[in-house]
Amino acid sequence: MDTILVVDDESNYLTVMETLLGEAGYEVLTAPSAIEALKISASADLDLVLTDMKMPKMTGIELLDKLQHLQPDLPVIIMTAFGTVEKAVS
DSSP states (O other): OOEEEEEOSOHHHHHHHHHHHHHTTOEEEEESSHHHHHHHHHHSOOSEEEEESOOSSSOHHHHHHHHHHHOTTOOEEEEOSSOOHHHHHO
């Protein structure tokens, strides 16, 4: 079973994603912050990280950068409600 880590500072979003992805057959882990996501990624065998871009203390982009150094082959998808073309391209 593939394991997906969902990272978002909004608890309702974590609950919805956990339910939807769980019903689709994935094992789902959740983290309310990028800092917590880094802790989880150190001890869990992850297949994918879905993260919000805009979070306090550490953004999704910063999380992506740290994860790429720790686990270069781990796919990361960054989501946001505040997207711009420039951010999507970067």
